[in-house]
Amino acid sequence: MTLNHHRYIVAGSVLVDMLGYGLIMPLLPFMVQTWGGNATIIGLLGSLYALMQLLAAPLLGALSDRVGRRPVILGCLFGSALAYSWLALADSLPLLAAAIALGGVAGSSMPVAQAYIADVTSPTERTHGFGLLGAAFGLGLIGGAAIGGFLSQFGLALPPLVAATIALSNAIYASIVLPESLPPTRRRASSLPFRNLFGSALIALQASSVRPLLIAVMLLNITFAGLQSNIALYTLTRFGWGPDQNAILFVFVGLCAALTQGVLIGQLQSRLGDAWLASGGLGLMALAFAFVSGVHTGWLLFPLAALLAIGMGLAVPAITSLVSRQAGENRQGIVLGGMQALISVALLIGPASFGFLFDRFGGTTPYLAGGMLLIGAWLMTTITIANPSILIRSAEDPEAQV
Numbered sequence: 001m002t003l004n005h006h007r008y009i010v011a012g013s014v015l016v017d018m019l020g021y022g023l024i025m026p027l028l029p030f031m032v033q034t035w036g037g038n039a040t041i042i043g044l045l046g047s048l049y050a051l052m053q054l055l056a057a058p059l060l061g062a063l064s065d066r067v068g069r070r071p072v073i074l075g076c077l078f079g080s081a082l083a084y085s086w087l088a089l090a091d092s093l094p095l096l097a098a099a100i101a102l103g104g105v106a107g108s109s110m111p112v113a114q115a116y117i118a119d120v121t122s123p124t125e126r127t128h129g130f131g132l133l134g135a136a137f138g139l140g141l142i143g144g145a146a147i148g149g150f151l152s153q154f155g156l157a158l159p160p161l162v163a164a165t166i167a168l169s170n171a172i173y174a175s176i177v178l179p180e181s182l183p184p185t186r187r188r189a190s191s192l193p194f195r196n197l198f199g200s201a202l203i204a205l206q207a208s209s210v211r212p213l214l215i216a217v218m219l220l221n222i223t224f225a226g227l228q229s230n231i232a233l234y235t236l237t238r239f240g241w242g243p244d245q246n247a248i249l250f251v252f253v254g255l256c257a258a259l260t261q262g263v264l265i266g267q268l269q270s271r272l273g274d275a276w277l278a279s280g281g282l283g284l285m286a287l288a289f290a291f292v293s294g295v296h297t298g299w300l301l302f303p304l305a306a307l308l309a310i311g312m313g314l315a316v317p318a319i320t321s322l323v324s325r326q327a328g329e330n331r332q333g334i335v336l337g338g339m340q341a342l343i344s345v346a347l348l349i350g351p352a353s354f355g356f357l358f359d360r361f362g363g364t365t366p367y368l369a370g371g372m373l374l375i376g377a378w379l380m381t382t383i384t385i386a387n388p389s390i391l392i393r394s395a396e397d398p399e400a401q402v
Contacts, residue, residue, distance in 0.1 A: 009178050010116045013073050015136040015143075016080055016167045017107040021049070022144025022254075023163050024087070024103065026246045029233040031156055035093050039233055043355020045100050046229035050347035052104025061111035065188055069116040070180040072109070077171035079106030084164035088157040110137075119181035142254035149247015156243075202338070209326045210335060212384045213278075213319055216377035218342045220282065220319075223289065223370035224312060225350030234363050239298035249305060256306045260313030274318040274325075275385035281315025282378040284308070289371035293364035319381065 025046070032042050064072040083103035090096040113133055148159040205211055235241040235249070268277060288308040295301055323339055354366040 006120060006178060006181075007117060009174050010073065010113045011133055011136040012170050013077055013109055013174065014113050014133050015140040016077060016163075016170050017109055018137050018140025019144040019147070019166065020080055020084060020103055020107055020140075020160075020163050022141040022250065023148035023159050024049070024100070024144075025228055026145055026232050026250050027148050027152060027156060027159060027243050028100075028229070029236060030152070030243055031087075031090075031096060032093065034156070035096075037093055039230065039355040039358035040352070041093065041355070042233060043226075043229055043351040043353070043358075045097060046225070046351030046355075047348045048097060049100050049104040049107075050225070050344070050351070052101050053108045054344040054348070056105040056108035057111050060108055061115065064112045064115055064182070068180045068182045068184075068187065069112055069119065070178055072112045073116065073178070074171060074175050076106045076109040076112070077167055077174060081164045081167035081171060082106075084160040084167060088160040088164065116181045142251050142258070145247045145250035145254065149244040149250075152243035152247070205338065205342075210323050212380040213323050213326070214339055214342055216282065216380045217316075217319055217323075217339055218346045219373045219377040219380075220285065220312070220315065221343045221346035222350040222353070223285070223373050225347045226354030226366055226370060227289075227308075227350075229351035230354040230358060230366055233358065234367075235298065235301070237363055238295075241298060245298070249301060252302060253305045253309045256309035257313045260310045261317070264310065265314055265317060268314065269318070274321045277314045277318035278322060279378065279382045279385060281311040281313070281318060282374060282381055284311030285315065286371055286374035286378055287311075289367050289374055292367040293371075322385070 028045060029039075029042050032038075032045065060072055060076070079102060083099050083106050086099035086102065087096065090099050110133070117133065144163070147162060151159040151162055205214060231249070232241075232243070232246040235246055265277070272280070284307050288304045288311065291304055292301070295304065320339070323335060354370070357366040357369055
């Protein structure tokens with residue numbers, strides 16, 4: 001069996017992980033409401049999933065350095081099958097929370113999958129391998145929303161049961177044909193990174209040249225994570241939408257994001273540059289959020305969702321590029337790692353805060369608050385890129401270093 005085939009098996013594990021996430025998020029409000037839960041509980045469950053991924057991902061990566069990639073990947077696949085089955089059979093909020101927590105842990109295989117690809121590819125082939133993982137990531141999100149929305153017409157238990165079947169089939173197939181990529185001679189007893197979860201974020205924020213951009217990234221992700229966890233409840237209470245209609249919206253957003261990152265950004269980057277793409281993308285997101293709270297007809301959410309997806313698809317790669325450039329060649333790893341830690345924190349804050357605002361102050365309040373956060377992110381980014389001395393500062397300047 002060729003190494004190319006092994007890449008597809010590993011990409012399949014990532015697809016299964018994201019399939020579950022894309023399936024759960026549109027259905028979660030309807031499951032929670034079955035047992036009398038409110039928007040705050042929905043948000044907390046979304047934050048729980050993000051917390052378990054934040055804790056598990058670096059630990060699984062370190063574990064795979066010790067015992068090999070194959071057992072960790074297989075464990076995640078079997079764990080996902082168990083989590084989805086548990087989700088389908090849960091008959092109370094505590095059991096639902098336990099299933100989501102297990103799903104978060106099992107769905108943290110991306111670092112291990114990336115390590116597997118790095119093990120079996122040459123440096124020149126690695127970008128293509130990572131691109132395959134990225135495609136599986138996006139396809140899983142879109143496919144999960146589509147499957148969940150369609151199958152929910154036949155009961156809320158059916159979508160997670162189908163996801164469990166897919167995960168179990170993939171796990172059994174991988175256990176038969178997927179070889180180990182890390183031989184025992186290359187394994188090492190990595191220290192488990194409990195203490196380093198947020199250390200890189202604090203170090204990265206010490207750099208004055210990138211601090212505004214890092215804060216903007218965090219604000220952006222707080223709003224988007226809050227939207228993901230809250231939008232299905234918002235459309236249910238405001239327009240009476242069910243899981244199938246929300247799934248169509250999620251799929252539409254995913255397609256717009258894929259089109260933006262696959263086609264549009266390549267055309268615009270050469271013409272406008274990263275600075276204006278970052279500012280323009282954040283401006284589009286703020287505009288979309290500002291109008292969501294005033295929408296009175298459900299179909300008007302689609303152009304706003306397109307605006308939001310396009311804005312995020314433009315802003316995130318552009319800001320990442322700016323941060324990487326300002327960090328300097330010797331500090332890109334720790335700064336970009338710090339940015340990822342800040343994103344993880346944002347994924348914890350967003351769902352819980354949107355849920356609380358929804359219950360305490362009304363359904364439109366989270367989107368007004370999110371619009372204000374995005375305006376703040378836009379101002380920080382625009383002021384930063386308007387300062388030529390910041391953009392051209394040499395990597396040798398101490399102020400540009402972390």
